[in-house]
Amino acid sequence: MIKNISNLGDAALYCDFGKEVNKEINTNVIKYFKNIKEKNIPEITNITPSYNKLIISFDPNKTNYSNLKKLIEKIDIKNVKENPSNKINIPVCCEDKFSLDIKRLKEKSGLSDDKILEKFFNKKYFCYMTGFIAGMPFVGDLDQEIRVKRLETPRIKVPKGAVAITEQFANIYTFESPGGWNIIGNTPLKIFDNTKEIEPNLINPGDVITFKQITIEEYNSFND
């Protein structure tokens, strides 16, 4: 549940669900997000769910902080059913040319390549949020033993399709972009399709993700 609502500037509500990051708190964030979105409140210009926060931006010409806060406080999600989550399988190739940070992962975790990949692939993940760049999913939680910090110096260019990990999370770079996560492989699957007018993103908050290791041959012929 929302622990506290405060203002972020003069045109947004900052809904705080607490400090921890876990599936239960995030599920509540997503429930609020979906519920508010379905209401199509015209004053609202954006609703941004994240691990444990929900930011609601509004048009200050149409409403103000205290009025919108009252409206949000009335929302009760007790009876909101959890939507059945989509299950999405992501093919990932971990050949040397894609697995750019495997050496670093080995050093930091003390595990062998095979062990790292085994721990990464044999798990169901939960999508906490999408964003930063268009369609980028943040999923978790990684096995304790392969949790490592971000790179000391972020890369200026992370290739499109890179699957990368840091701390308890994994993400997928939907565009070539700067980034500081540890790259473990690359997916040929289109995670964000900007030619689609509706649902351009493949993965939404609340979805269940699995990763499947593929060979370089499978990777190369994937989009044929």
Place this chain on the structure above:
Amino acid sequence: MTKNYFELIRPGINTTFQDEGRKNLYHIGITFSGAMDKRNYLIANKLVGNNLNAPAIEFAYQGPLLKYTGYEINFVITGDVSFIIRSKGKEIDGNCYEVYNLKNNDEIDILSTNKSVYGYFNISGEFKIKPQWNSYSINTKAKIGPNNGKKFEKNQKIFISKIFSDLNKKKIEYINTKIENIRIIKGTNFDYFSEEGKKTFFGKDFTVSKLSDRMGMRLEGPKIENIVDTNIKSEGLIKGVIQVPPDGKPIIMLSDHGSIGGYPKIGTVISADYDKLVQLSPGSKIKFKEINLSDAETLFKLYEMETQNLLSQI
């Protein structure tokens, strides 16, 4: 049928289509975008008789050199911009906020945004472009919007699908005032910073860095000391949020910012000051001043009233 179009003899530094922005897509990582200086964008649309939410061409620093082919058309430039109109061997120094008539083979040479950043160009008519996710705004980082989400390049053509027959040449008097004091509301991570850090933030001058763009305004100045953590769990951002990364130098999120971020938020620029903030060019000095929410709301109402008054004079 004769085609009406502009050819970009020179594209300008960052020339894009912008409108009111793209709503309700932050949750999938698509940012708001839209005209940086909304007031100047709205005035441009009103002067040429377009809908207020019609797309306009936004340029930064040096604008484009446009050669026109087609039937007579009206255009206007808003902002603090120097430009020349070349017509049949003659050169006219253009005035912002004044509608001019353009004939076949005329040129508009948008030289520079004087001591500011953004200017707007619009025609009395419609450009032949398609919206993406209900907006004509180009986001060059995510490659979203018309022109395949890219800024304009040399020799490209911008086609016009409709010319309005009303060739009424409207104008208004308006002077863009500058601000040095940026008013902010304290951020959600204000307590992450030391007493000294807070004092620095509100007391010292900061300088707008050259590394600023439509995504963010980077500031140079004294380091703002963080005593709690230089990272937070990533969460949503809005334009105007001031994040302080580990190097202690604040970054203000602007219209094309990433939808989420993980640096502590020291404050948020009030809505009333945003149009003026984005016009501060690299090297400009700024100071932050704290105000409360109710004052920010009043100031926004006043700013909006002023904008509406300007629009109603047209």
